[in-house]
Amino acid sequence: MKNKLSNAIFTVCCFLSVSTALAVEPISPIQPVKNINLAQVELGKKLFFDPRLSLSGHISCNSCHNLSLGGVDNMQFSIGHNWQKGGINTPTVLNSSMNLAQFWNGRAADLKEQAEAPIVNPIEMASNHVLAIKVLETIPGYVIEFRQVFGSAEITIDRVTSAIAEFEKILITPNSRFDQWLLGDPSAINDYELAGYLTFKTSGCVACHNGPGVGGQSFQRLGIKDVYETDHPAQGKADVTGKVSDINVFKVPLLRNIELTFPYFHDGEVETLEEAVDTMARVQRGVTFTRQENARVVAFLKTLTGEQPSFNIPTLPPSGPDTPLPEPFL
Amino acid sequence: MKNKLSNAIFTVCCFLSVSTALAVEPISPIQPVKNINLAQVELGKKLFFDPRLSLSGHISCNSCHNLSLGGVDNMQFSIGHNWQKGGINTPTVLNSSMNLAQFWNGRAADLKEQAEAPIVNPIEMASNHVLAIKVLETIPGYVIEFRQVFGSAEITIDRVTSAIAEFEKILITPNSRFDQWLLGDPSAINDYELAGYLTFKTSGCVACHNGPGVGGQSFQRLGIKDVYETDHPAQGKADVTGKVSDINVFKVPLLRNIELTFPYFHDGEVETLEEAVDTMARVQRGVTFTRQENARVVAFLKTLTGEQPSFNIPTLPPSGPDTPLPEPFL
Numbered sequence: 001m002k003n004k005l006s007n008a009i010f011t012v013c014c015f016l017s018v019s020t021a022l023a024v025e026p027i028s029p030i031q032p033v034k035n036i037n038l039a040q041v042e043l044g045k046k047l048f049f050d051p052r053l054s055l056s057g058h059i060s061c062n063s064c065h066n067l068s069l070g071g072v073d074n075m076q077f078s079i080g081h082n083w084q085k086g087g088i089n090t091p092t093v094l095n096s097s098m099n100l101a102q103f104w105n106g107r108a109a110d111l112k113e114q115a116e117a118p119i120v121n122p123i124e125m126a127s128n129h130v131l132a133i134k135v136l137e138t139i140p141g142y143v144i145e146f147r148q149v150f151g152s153a154e155i156t157i158d159r160v161t162s163a164i165a166e167f168e169k170i171l172i173t174p175n176s177r178f179d180q181w182l183l184g185d186p187s188a189i190n191d192y193e194l195a196g197y198l199t200f201k202t203s204g205c206v207a208c209h210n211g212p213g214v215g216g217q218s219f220q221r222l223g224i225k226d227v228y229e230t231d232h233p234a235q236g237k238a239d240v241t242g243k244v245s246d247i248n249v250f251k252v253p254l255l256r257n258i259e260l261t262f263p264y265f266h267d268g269e270v271e272t273l274e275e276a277v278d279t280m281a282r283v284q285r286g287v288t289f290t291r292q293e294n295a296r297v298v299a300f301l302k303t304l305t306g307e308q309p310s311f312n313i314p315t316l317p318p319s320g321p322d323t324p325l326p327e328p329f330l
Numbered sequence: 331m332k333n334k335l336s337n338a339i340f341t342v343c344c345f346l347s348v349s350t351a352l353a354v355e356p357i358s359p360i361q362p363v364k365n366i367n368l369a370q371v372e373l374g375k376k377l378f379f380d381p382r383l384s385l386s387g388h389i390s391c392n393s394c395h396n397l398s399l400g401g402v403d404n405m406q407f408s409i410g411h412n413w414q415k416g417g418i419n420t421p422t423v424l425n426s427s428m429n430l431a432q433f434w435n436g437r438a439a440d441l442k443e444q445a446e447a448p449i450v451n452p453i454e455m456a457s458n459h460v461l462a463i464k465v466l467e468t469i470p471g472y473v474i475e476f477r478q479v480f481g482s483a484e485i486t487i488d489r490v491t492s493a494i495a496e497f498e499k500i501l502i503t504p505n506s507r508f509d510q511w512l513l514g515d516p517s518a519i520n521d522y523e524l525a526g527y528l529t530f531k532t533s534g535c536v537a538c539h540n541g542p543g544v545g546g547q548s549f550q551r552l553g554i555k556d557v558y559e560t561d562h563p564a565q566g567k568a569d570v571t572g573k574v575s576d577i578n579v580f581k582v583p584l585l586r587n588i589e590l591t592f593p594y595f596h597d598g599e600v601e602t603l604e605e606a607v608d609t610m611a612r613v614q615r616g617v618t619f620t621r622q623e624n625a626r627v628v629a630f631l632k633t634l635t636g637e638q639p640s641f642n643i644p645t646l647p648p649s650g651p652d653t654p655l656p657e658p659f660l
Contacts, residue, residue, distance in 0.1 A: 083413035308645040
């Protein structure tokens with residue numbers, strides 16, 4: 001009885017302690033995924049890995065959003081159709097469901113809308129909707145699976161991107177050491193990393209980098225306190241709205257797994273986390289970190305690396321006799 | 331007691347029946363993999379999927395030997411560094427341990443020797459051994475894993491290719507319907523497919539396409555009975571030996587999973603299994619199959635598709651501060 005009571009008290013205390021931590025910290029742990037259509041996830045996984053969605057038959061979503069490499073390709077600019085150079089640094093697909101909008105300038109409302117764009121972008125997968133659908137419609141295994149998943153065999157871009165988006169929703173990285181700390185394990189991060197987190201908070205980084213994604217919740221001007229110098233032509237949200245007030249306003253990137261997703265910023269100009277922290281402190285907060293402050297913020301940021309996606313490689317349904325063969329060298 | 335006895339008799343009969351089938355058929359079932367170094371397999375899997383082994387950081391072994399697509403890319407010629415066109419149709423990596431030598435012309439003695447070549451081939455991964463090793467040596471996770479696997483942290487091409495080869499040894503595709511039939515299940519293939527197999531045997535295809543790989547056990551001249559017409563410059567084994575007698579002598583390809591590994595032949599000129607069967611019957615056996623014969627041989631060949639590789643996608647160790655960043659657009 002005594003044991004039961006003390007267990008109960010312990011549980012309540014833990015609960016309070018966790019609740020308190022959750023209540024006061026601006027960063028929250030990654031939540032389990034809910035309300036997932038598993039059939040769509042399985043189909044979406046295949047589509048995510050299928051290079052036949054590209055004109056060349058060579059490029060899949062996973063080519064640039066490599067799930068073995070933190071959901072990116074670690075390049076300044078990705079390699080697209082015919083070895084063309086991508087226009088902007090590829091953001092990670094991991095935890096991307098936590099973004100308030102997609103792309104650096106937020107031009108896609110959600111994952112589904114985003115998934116449509118690379119397929120038809122001439123410097124990325126370089127296909128078009130007619131061809132992409134024709135390819136899928138002539139692959140017997142997909143016809144069966146679309147029927148299973150959606151109730152009819154009709155294959156549309158809407159269904160394709162719905163399935164890809166559903167798969168992307170499961171690409172979260174829970175259980176980082178920082179989340180373990182948030183959830184009540186004081187030993188999950190060390191004092192140095194904790195000090196880095198305090199510097200991160202007191203310097204105001206959390207004003208934008210907050211929530212479960214440690215970012216992704218707002219658009220902000222890059223270069224609030226000092227100019228962010230770059231030759232890159234992107235003007236952020238202004239490229240979407242045409243408004244002068246939106247020039248250099250970008251979606252705040254997620255900092256989850258940030259140690260894996262180098263190089264940094266929309267121009268991919270910064271190779272190290274140390275330089276990225278230094279730059280952000282200066283141009284966004286007007287602060288110059290000491291070497292020690294910089295190092296401990298970096299140490300804190302590395303505690304945000306979570307469990308990477310873990311699932312079987314998909315076996316893709318083979319092309320049928322009428323599937324257009326890719327012609328990559330035209 | 332009676333039950334035990336009848337079970338024993340049944341077992342003996344099954345054993346005899348299986349033994350008989352195995353003894354008389356020129357094709358044998360794929361055997362389970364033995365004597366595997368699992369630590370090397372895990373390391374080799376990472377290396378197989380790691381694009382940082384290429385100069386561009388874009389091309390991994392899996393780019394052309396896509397394990398989601400039957401171990402090939404279903405292209406006539408693969409896309410290599412800087413979107414260069416590959417020199418010869420990419421053979422599948424599945425069951426490739428069953429080949430007596432590697433490459434169409436057999437110039438590599440085994441999987442280990444093969445694995446070295448694409449890394450340094452200027453039209454494939456375009457790296458060199460010094461750079462590839464430097465990349466791996468500066469990735470902390472690899473340094474630890476090489477130490478675990480090989481007993482010391484030294485990273486050499488010899489160790490890299492040993493690990494990749496060990497991983498490739500597990501890429502077998504057992505339990506095809508044809509193997510189930512060979513192992514004693516008469517219902518595993520239907521009468522039509524069986525008739526196709528009989529045609530395959532009586533036409534002499536099994537003279538070369540035999541053993542567990544249904545090929546891969548010998549070199550043969552392409553065009554024994556009739557000329558194989560092609561503009562492709564490859565001269566087969568003659569390109570290795572310089573001997574006139576080796577002109578157009580190629581390694582007999584495996585027919586396992588042949589329905590997945592289109593297009594066909596070293597020049598990748600043939601898109602369908604129907605045409606491939608027609609051509610081979612004509613140029614190798616001097617036989618013209620009727621439509622019916624062709625169709626049932628094709629039906630038989632499709633029973634050779636086995637269980638595809640199934641394993642978790644690897645999480646690759648992140649680059650370290652000294653890892654050379656790829657420069658794909660130089």
